[in-house]
Amino acid sequence: MTEAAPVLFKRKSAKHAARSRAVDVDTKSGQIASGTAAGTGDEPPSVIASKLKSKLKSRNKPSKLSFGGEEEEGEGEVFQVKKSSLSKKLALSKQSGHITPSSFEPVLPKTSNGPTYSVADLNALKASTPSARPRQTDESASYDAEVSMAADSLAHSSLSQIVDLTEDVDMETSIPSASAVQAAKEKRERIRKTGPDEEDFISLSVAKRVDFSQGPHPESRLMREEDEVGEGEDEYAEYTSAQERIALGKKSRKLEAKKRREEMHEMIADAEEEDEETMEWEQEQIRRGGMRMEESVVQGPKPTYKPAPIPTLTPIPTLGPAIARLTHSLTALTTSHAEHTTSMVSLSDELSQLEIREKEMREMIVKAEEKRSWFASFREWMESVAAFLDQKFPPLEKLEDEQVSLLQERYDMVDKRRRADDEDDLSLFLGTPPPPLQQAEETDELGRVVPKANPAATRRERMSARISRRDRRRMLSRASATTSAGAEEDGYSTDSSLPPSDAADYETAVESLLEKGQDILSDVRAKEFREPGLGLGKWFGEWRERYADSYTGAWGGLGMVGAWEFWTRLEILGWNPLEDTRSLDTFSWYTSLYEYSRPRNPEQNEDEDILPELGPDGDLVSAMISTAIIPRISKMIESGAFDPYSVKDTRSLVDVAEQIESSVERDNLKFQILLKAPFTVFQRAVAVTETALTPYLALNNPRFDPEAIPARRRYLTRQYKLLSNMLRWRKYAGERFGLGNLITTLLTKCMLPIAESGWDVGGEIIMRKAIEGVPAELVPSMLQARMRTP
Structure with missing residues (x-):
């Protein structure tokens, strides 16, 4: 097995x-x-x-020192430490026995009190020093x-x-x-049951664990989150190598070794880079260590002796050239002295001129400051005037509109009565036209419908009132109450006159208007605001005297007229130039502006009767008339102040126009506006007459009535008055705005048809009388033919 x-x-x-x-x-x-x-x-x-x-x-x-882990056979090149050039020089100098200092380092003296060592001593010391650590033979x-x-x-x-x-x-x-x-x-299992042996390890801590608090559960091995707080491993991991990993495999250790070698190469390369600051620091450290030697003093070549050059021979000067040279020098000095004297004189003159100029500049500065302060005061005063006018102008304009409304109301009353008289007379000799089919219902102040009066009864009442007015007027003028005069007077009874009650009401309204005009300045206590001559005249006159150039360039006179317009319009409030006998030169504004426009010479005696000449502003009276008077009169004429049938109003209008023409040129645009205002009134009167006559001429149903002949005569007499007034105004104003054509229209469409209806009973006489004053070119051809017919 x-x-x-x-x-x-x-x-x-x-x-x-x-x-x-x-x-x-x-x-x-x-x-x-x-x-x-x-x-x-x-x-x-x-x-x-x-x-x-x-x-x-x-x-x-x-073993040999190795960077980057284990050294493997046949892999990678052997690392060698490179030294900087300075360290190499230092090593060579140590071997040779001296150190060569740099050219920029400070030199130290060669003498030193410390011990010196030879090369043989250093080599013997190095040989006796062990190069490695002895081996440890102790088994422990x-x-x-x-x-x-x-x-x-x-x-x-x-x-x-x-x-x-x-x-x-x-x-x-x-x-x-x-x-x-x-x-x-x-x-x-045995260790878990019995616990670790105390002899298994040696604790590095001096204190025992039982000396510290074990927390609420000392038997638990779990660590709470708050117990970990405060450990700097994660926060300072970059500096404590907590994040480093140990390579275990062969390939990973090779990569790790290669990486460390590359980092070392980079560090060595960075160390080899020499810059000025590093070199200076190294030289300073060497100098402090006593390693520097004094540089050998380079001695230059030994100077050679050169004898001083011997000057050339100069002849001894004679008396003639010396005198000539002195004379030339004296002449140059004299000329220079004269030039310097002339320069000093010119400089002194220039200095005096500069002093004069400085004095003038100082005077100019003082004047400029005075001018600035004066204009600041003038501006402040003008701002107060502007605020005053902004407050007072609206009430004045309201009163002016009220006066115009009074004139318009009076003219409407007179014109309404005149048209009623014309309709009554026309109905007597031409017949009464039928009333219109639909008439607007008249209501009173409470909104109640006013019952319509009987036309015949109303006509009889008007005729009786007219007869009573005529008798009363004849009684007042008994001296001229002849038959012919009475016949001539017939038809003039409505010459811009109001009934006594209406005339009294009109006078009361005018007096109330004047009282309201006086109340506008009732709250003003300053005299310069109540009398413009003390305020505007003073300030603008001072401006003209002190700063004439700026006054003329800024058209100061026209500016003053614009500000003075308020007081002028307030003074003429309630003034009707066609009824009031006062002329323009009787007003205070006229006198003040006339005197302001002609300033007196300070050297001239005030008692002298010499008329002063016009100032730089020209005639400011003309400017005021063009600015305030003409627009006001024109508006009053068109609103009812002028009655085209009134001979008195026509004569007064011509007089006012002549007064204004003496101050304003005839070709002035504002004056043309004044001439057009009466023409507008005449044109409106002819149009109203023609419109009222058209239905009666269309009816032409005469009837036998003893009052027909006097009625025709009265109607033609009123038209003749209108024609006479137009001819009188044309004589002054000339052929403007088509006034001649208006006269021809009046003769052709308003007078001739009525005269032909009673040619033998007074129509021919009145027409011949009418064309006597009319220029031949304005008489229509049909009227001339009718006059030649027997």
């Missing part, structure tokens, strides 16, 4: 260190064992222990605890096989026998 194969165990080494390949030698027979036991399991444990100790002795032999020093424990365990387990611990780790793994497994299990 063959012997059973030995059971082998693979043991992992706990140390990662280089070791030589183990060779088993049999101490008795001298044969080499390859990891198997020499005998069978009959050998006692003492023999096995002696064999293991002999193997351990063979391991303690010194080479005793391996692991091997001893393994031997004891083999002795107690009565194993029949031997475990070779010196075999290489890359050997094949052997399966343990059943008896070895059973012995290991029994040992583990």
Whole structure:
């Protein structure tokens, strides 16, 4: 029966260190064992222990230093440590007995108080120094605890096989026998029951385990999570080699050795790289160690003697050339002195000019500062004026609109009465047209429907009222109450006059308007805001006197007119130029602006009657009339202040236009607006007359009535008044805006049809009287033909 194969165990080494390949030698027979036991399991444990100790002795032999694990035969190149150039130089200098310093190192003196050694002394010291550690012959020093424990365990387990611990780790793994497994299990069970022997290990801790707190469950082998906190293995694994792994296989150990060699090559290459800082540091360390020597002083060549050159011979100067040279020098000095004198004079003149300029600049700075402060005050005052106007202008504009509404209301009352008179007269000699089919219902203030009056009864009442007014007017003017005069007066009874009650109400409304205008400045106490001459006139006049250039460039006069417009419009509030006899020059604003536009010379005596000339602003009165007066008068004329049938209003209008023309040029755009306003009123009057006459001419149903002839005469007389006023205004304004065509329309469509209906009973007389003042080119051809017909 063959012997059973030995059971082998693979043991992992706990140390990662280089070791030589183990060779088993049999101490008795001298044969080499390859990891198997020499005998069978009959050998006692003492023999096995002696064999293991002999193997351990063979391991303690010194081996060569190797980087990167075990050195294998024929694999990889042998690593050699490279030295830096500086270390090589240092070694060479030690052998030669001196060190050559670098050119940039500081030089130390050669003399030294320390001991000196020769080359022979150093070589003798090196020979007597051992190069390797002595072998340890003490068996206790080479005793391996692991091997001893393994031997004891083999002795107690009565194993029949031997475990070779010196075999290489890359050997094949052997399966343990059943008896070895059973012995290991029994040992583990015995240790678990009885506890480990105190002599199995030597504790490295000075304190005992019982000295520390064992926690709430000391018998438990589980470790709590908070007990693990504070261990730095994971946090500092990079520095403690906690993450390193030990290569067990042959291939992995080769890779690990190769990797370590590459890292060493990189470290050596980095060490060989020399930079300035490293060189300086090495030289400094050498200098501190006293290894530097003084550099030999390089001596230059010995200077040779050169005698001083002998100057050339110079002839002795004579008197003539010396005098000439002195004369030339004197002339040059005189010229230089004159030039310097001239330069000093020019510099003194320039200095004086600079002083004058500096004085002027200082004066300019003072003036500029005064100007700045004055304009700051002026601006502050103008801002207060602007705030004042923003507060006071809206009430003034409201009162102006109220005055216009009063004029419009009065004109509507007069025009309504005049149209009623015309309709009554037309119905007497042309017949009464039928009333419209649908008439709008009239309501009173409470919304109640006003009952419609009988047209015939209403007409009789108007006629009786008209007769009573005519009789009352004739009684007042008895001096001119002749038959012819009375016939001429007939038709003029509605000449822009109101009934006494309506006239009284109108006067009361105008007086209330004037009182409201005075209340606008009732809360103003400052005189410069109540009288613009003390405020605006003072500030703008001072601006014109002190800073005329900026005043003219900024059109200061027009700016003052724009600010003065409020006080001008407030003063003319309630003024109707067609009824009031006051002219423009009677107002205070006119006088103030006239005097401001013509400043007096300070040297001129105020008592002199010499009319001062216009200032740089020109005539500011004209500017104020164009800005405030003309728009205001034009609006009043178009709103009802001017009655086209009133001869008095037409004459007053011509007078006002002549006053304005004296200050404003006729071709001025604002003046053209003034001329167009009366034409608009005339055009509206002719259109209303033509519209009212159209239904009566279409009816043309005359009837026998004794009042028909006077009624026709009154109607033609009113149209003749309108024609006369248009001719009077055309005489002043000229042929503008189609006024001649308007006159022709009045003659053709408003007067001629009525005159032809009663040509023999007064129509011819009035038409001949009408065309006497009309230019021939404005008389229509049909009227001329009718006048030539007998």
